[in-house]
Amino acid sequence: MKQVTVYTTTTCPYCTLLKNFLAERGIPFKEVNLHQHPEAVEYVVRSTGQMGVPQTEINGRWVIGFDPQRIMQLLQQ
Numbered sequence: 001m002k003q004v005t006v007y008t009t010t011t012c013p014y015c016t017l018l019k020n021f022l023a024e025r026g027i028p029f030k031e032v033n034l035h036q037h038p039e040a041v042e043y044v045v046r047s048t049g050q051m052g053v054p055q056t057e058i059n060g061r062w063v064i065g066f067d068p069q070r071i072m073q074l075l076q077q
Contacts, residue, residue, distance in 0.1 A: 001028075002058050002059050002074070002075055003030075003057075003058070003059055004022065004027060004028065004029040004030070004056065004057070004058050004075075005029065005030045005031075005032060005056070005057045006018060006019060006022070006029050006030070006031050006032070006054055006055075006056050007032050007034055007040065007044050007053055007054060007055040007056070007057070008031055008032070008033050008034065008053055008054050009033065009034050009035050009053050010033060010035045010036075012053050012054060014053070014054055014065065014066040015053055015054040017066050018054045018056065018066050018071075019031065021066075021068055021071075022071075027075065029056075034053065047062065048062050048064060050064050052064065052065065054066060056071060058071065058074040058075060059074075061074055
C-alpha cells in the first residue's frame with residue numbers, strides 16, 4: 001500500500017477537493033494541516049520548492065496542486 005500524505009491549509013478550497021477525491025475512491029491518506037503544524041512548512045518547501053497547497057506526497061514523490069490524473073498515475077505505479 002502506498003503512503004499518501006496531503007499537506008493542506010484550513011482555508012484552501014483545492015485541499016478540500018483533493019481530500020474529497022481521495023475519500024470518494026477509498027484511498028487512505030494522512031492530512032497535515034500546515035496551519036496546525038507550521039513546523040511541516042519547512043519540510044514541504046525544502047522538498048518541493050513550492051509554498052502553495054495542496055501538496056501530496058506519495059511514497060516520496062510529489063504532486064503539486066489538485067491533479068487527480070497525476071495522483072492516480074503515481075498510485076498505480
